[in-house]
Amino acid sequence: MILKCDVLIIGAGPAGASLTFYLAEEGIGTILIDKKSEIDTPLRCAEYVPAAIGRLFGGPISGISCTTVSMDTYIDYEYANTIPSPGFILDRPVFLKSLIDSFTESGGKFLPGTKALSFDDGNGGGRKPGSGKPDIQQKDRQNNGPGMVTTTVQGAGGKRSTVKSRIVVGTDGPNSIVGKYIGSTNSTYILGLGENIPVEAKDKKKTLIFFSPGIEGGYGSLYPKAGTTNHGIGCQLALKEKN
Ligand SMILES: Cc1cc2nc3c(=O)[nH]c(=O)nc-3n(C[C@H](O)[C@H](O)[C@H](O)COP(=O)(O)OP(=O)(O)OC[C@H]3O[C@@H](n4cnc5c(N)ncnc54)[C@H](O)[C@@H]3O)c2cc1C
Incomplete structure (x- = not known):
């Protein structure tokens, strides 16, 4: 199966779920995926947020x-x-679910239980993340403009699909596969x-x-x-x- 969108967001934690809120307001065609089948479960957070969060x-x-x-x-x-x-x-899962619900109600697509496996920006032939080759932005600059990125994802039952998007957003946490692809990894x-x-x-x-x-x-x-x-x-x- 091939899915197409403007923006693919990988990771439905606070960063990814918050981004859907803003993109939905702008009417930008967005797909959100998360490898977890249940939002924010298991939870690893003390769940405190400053009262000013409502302003966001x-x-x-x-x-x-x-x-x-x-x-x-x-x-x-x-x-x-x-x-x-x-x-x-x-109750952070409840908070995130409310953001994602309003995203899907305004036409966004959420695919839980779907893991990003690899990326291909059209120049590298589906190379594996972390191969040390030029990142998406460098390649785009070489090609005089942004192109489409193909992301291979794996859903329930191991079924693989591709998502073609203009932009990939890596909100996939501390061991980000997107970070590895662009050569930006956490060391501590x-x-x-x-x-x-x-x-x-x-x-x-x-x-x-x-x-x-x-x-x-x-x-x-x-x-x-x-x-x-x-x-x-x-x-x-x-x-x-x-x-
Ligand atoms: C014990 C503890 C207590 C904390 N307490 C607080 C607190 O009180 N207040 C506070 O503000 N912060 C707290 N934090 C920090 C807070 O939890 C993080 O800052 C926050 O979760 C980061 O959000 P995120 O969306 O960037 O990443 P994450 O919450 O890590 O979300 C990343 C998402 O990406 C998904 N993902 C990863 N890889 C893939 C892939 N290949 N394909 C698809 N999906 C993928 C994951 O399943 C996950 O749902 C705490 C953290 C810990 C560990």
Whole structure:
């Protein structure tokens, strides 16, 4: 099967889902794909966003679980300070789904469970990402203008299709296949884990942050939600292993 569009967005996380919101407003023919079959699942995020986020989307947003006003910081398990931090703890999959729903309602196409495998800008014969050959923009410049990019994708049951688009947007996270194709890869990572545990916080108006020598190069967090608490931890593995 061959699909055609102006813009192919690879990755339906916050970046890709937000972009669909703006492209749908402009009426640009867009296809959004994500290798996950269920949006943002499993979730790896503490789900806090500043209250000002509504300004980005022109009004109230969906998926708000809790409204917070401040953040308490603990250093080595001792209370250190409280700062104002008005914001929301989201049910992030609900928030992203609402953005994607309004995108599809305005004619956009969303293909969950669809993974981008490789790209061909018409000059490289379907080379594999990360081959070190010239990136899409360099080739476009050589060809005096943007051409079509063919992306091979794999959907449910391993079925392969091609998507032809003028633009490919890589919002596919820290191990971006699009990033590899254009020679831009991440070299350092922080390990981040988060889980919603069914214990409700006593004070749902504040988030708690913990710094400690045991969490090197990172922090722990307890974020209140309706009916649960989001427990998270992030640390630099390289530092941890070194010491
Ligand atoms: C433990 C933890 C806590 C965090 N807490 C917060 C917080 O409280 N507030 C906050 O703002 N940020 C937080 N973050 C950071 C936040 O989660 C990220 O910044 C955010 O998810 C990045 O969004 P993204 O859309 O760029 O990428 P991602 O959320 O990583 O989304 C990328 C998407 O691309 C898809 N994808 C990848 N490869 C392919 C492919 N080849 N084909 C198709 N699809 C593909 C993935 O399935 C994924 O859905 C936290 C992160 C962690 C790990």
